Amino acid sequence: MRALDTAATGMEAQQTNVDTISNNIANMNTSGYKRQRAEFQDLLYQNVRRVGSTSSDVGTVVPSGIQLGAGVETQAIYRVMEQGSLERTGNNLDLAINGKGFFQIEMPDGQTAYTRNGSFQLNQDGEIVTADGYTVQPGLVVPPEATDITINESGEVLANIDGQVEPVNVGQLELANFANEAGLEAIGKSLFLETQASGAPDVAVPNAPGFGGIQQGFVESSNVDMAQELTDMISAQRAYEMNSRVIQASDQMMQTATRLR
Amino acid sequence: METTSFVAMSSSEVLQRRMDTISNNVANMNTTGFNRQQLLTVQHTVQPEGGDRPVAFVNDLATRTDFAQGSLEQTGNDLDVALQGDAFFTVDSPAGERYTRAGNFRLNDNNELVNADGLRVLDDQDNAIEIPDGTTNLEIDENGTILADNEEVATLGLARFADNRLLEHVSGGLYATDEPPLDVGNDDVRVQQGMLESSNVEGVREMSRMIEVHRAYERVQNVLTEDHRRMEESISTLAQVQRA
Numbered sequence: 001m002r003a004l005d006t007a008a009t010g011m012e013a014q015q016t017n018v019d020t021i022s023n024n025i026a027n028m029n030t031s032g033y034k035r036q037r038a039e040f041q042d043l044l045y046q047n048v049r050r051v052g053s054t055s056s057d058v059g060t061v062v063p064s065g066i067q068l069g070a071g072v073e074t075q076a077i078y079r080v081m082e083q084g085s086l087e088r089t090g091n092n093l094d095l096a097i098n099g100k101g102f103f104q105i106e107m108p109d110g111q112t113a114y115t116r117n118g119s120f121q122l123n124q125d126g127e128i129v130t131a132d133g134y135t136v137q138p139g140l141v142v143p144p145e146a147t148d149i150t151i152n153e154s155g156e157v158l159a160n161i162d163g164q165v166e167p168v169n170v171g172q173l174e175l176a177n178f179a180n181e182a183g184l185e186a187i188g189k190s191l192f193l194e195t196q197a198s199g200a201p202d203v204a205v206p207n208a209p210g211f212g213g214i215q216q217g218f219v220e221s222s223n224v225d226m227a228q229e230l231t232d233m234i235s236a237q238r239a240y241e242m243n244s245r246v247i248q249a250s251d252q253m254m255q256t257a258t259r260l261r
Numbered sequence: 262m263e264t265t266s267f268v269a270m271s272s273s274e275v276l277q278r279r280m281d282t283i284s285n286n287v288a289n290m291n292t293t294g295f296n297r298q299q300l301l302t303v304q305h306t307v308q309p310e311g312g313d314r315p316v317a318f319v320n321d322l323a324t325r326t327d328f329a330q331g332s333l334e335q336t337g338n339d340l341d342v343a344l345q346g347d348a349f350f351t352v353d354s355p356a357g358e359r360y361t362r363a364g365n366f367r368l369n370d371n372n373e374l375v376n377a378d379g380l381r382v383l384d385d386q387d388n389a390i391e392i393p394d395g396t397t398n399l400e401i402d403e404n405g406t407i408l409a410d411n412e413e414v415a416t417l418g419l420a421r422f423a424d425n426r427l428l429e430h431v432s433g434g435l436y437a438t439d440e441p442p443l444d445v446g447n448d449d450v451r452v453q454q455g456m457l458e459s460s461n462v463e464g465v466r467e468m469s470r471m472i473e474v475h476r477a478y479e480r481v482q483n484v485l486t487e488d489h490r491r492m493e494e495s496i497s498t499l500a501q502v503q504r505a
């Protein structure tokens with residue numbers, strides 16, 4: 001009797017569901033976090049009697065055959081790349097992207113990673129780096145005598161020097177866009193890597209058509225909707241419980257059959 | 262003399278299949294676009310030799326898929342679509358056209374609209390749907406017309422069938438059939454963007470059916486046990502030789 005295995009796949013799937021929801025809730029306050037969503041699909045079907053097969057010599061056709069399903073499997077866990085709300089921090093190196101695009105970060109091994117988390121700092125050389133110390137491409141150095149840093153919506157970094165009226169143009173931040181953002185590979189620390197599924201990055205200046213603008217002094221909160229996650233968790237828990245009852249019932253049925261004398 | 266046992270066995274076999282069907286429904290409670298199945302049974306009447314009355318065995322006739330509308334759940338994803346009404350999306354698989362209610366679509370790296378398994382979604386001309394690069398605003402209206410930055414790209418290919426019973430389940434939320442798809446009338450079918458159709462499995466109903474099946478199974482096993490005991494007793498009683 002396959003009901004036991006089928007219900008076991010159901011419980012496994014709901015376990016994955018709860019794990020995903022739990023990760024979302026844990027990252028509710030992570031800047032630039034994009035929530036994940038688990039999607040399921042049914043497994044193959046066994047045709048005990050095929051649809052449309054003939055049921056007698058005369059050629060009467062069986063209108064719908066007997067198809068027994070084998071359960072459920074996780075189809076995909078994908079990221080919902082919805083824009084999170086912008087939260088004001090007043091920090092002049094906190095940048096939020098309003099629209100599409102990712103900051104480009106240079107990893108220690110030379111690879112380029114992408115992130116939405118714009119809480120940047122200055123390192124000891126005056127370079128703009130992430131909170132982990134990775135350089136924000138293209139590697140901008142703010143002069144040590146700068147009193148103030150202004151970053152406008154198009155990503156231009158301007159530094160005000162004491163005694164000079166005109167601000168110094170330190171450099172230009174660029175954003176990268178992907179055809180399929182959900183195909184990016186997450187490596188933790190709010191960083192994503194390019195994959196074959198995501199497509200090659202398309203780099204441009206912020207506020208170009210199809211790219212978002214940069215807001216200085218803001219961070220992008222996570223796009224986790226607490227009410228949605230709790231509701232999903234409740235339905236996952238109920239489904240888990242029901243699958244366990246199915247296991248209990250089929251187990252008892254098999255016990256009854258075993259006790260036949 | 263064994264007719265009772267055979268009738269009871271036919272019932273217990275069908276009950277097991279019914280349990281398998283309920284179990285598959287419950288396992289797929291949270292699967293997008295899943296339609297629950299129901300096992301239909303019928304009696305198979307036989308006139309046993311030497312018997313005076315016909316005996317009815319249990320036979321399972323078919324699994325019927327219940328195409329009732331599932332509830333719509335908002336996801337906020339531009340590429341998620343749900344269908345209201347009797348229609349299916351069309352996807353292209355290596356084995357031919359397949360149909361599905363699950364509208365959780367994505368873009369692949371060629372900017373084509375694909376389902377979660379990577380199968381291309383077809384438009385009403387049976388072509389793949391390509392979204393232009395750099396589209397910021399993607400809208401899908403109630404007729405399934407896709408607008409990228411307010412320019413019409415394609416219309417989703419929706420299919421309807423004269424008899425939904427001929428649809429065969431294939432894994433991955435897909436249905437296969439040899440029947441040609443019919444055009445969908447625009448009155449009662451609507452495409453909703455940003456929403457997904459949940460499965461139409463009602464947990465409480467499936468649980469109560471499961472309890473019914475369980476109890477019926479126990480009753481049938483009781484019949485088998487009693488029948489066996491009757492045969493045992495009759496053999497041992499009738500075969501006793503009375504010493505005169």
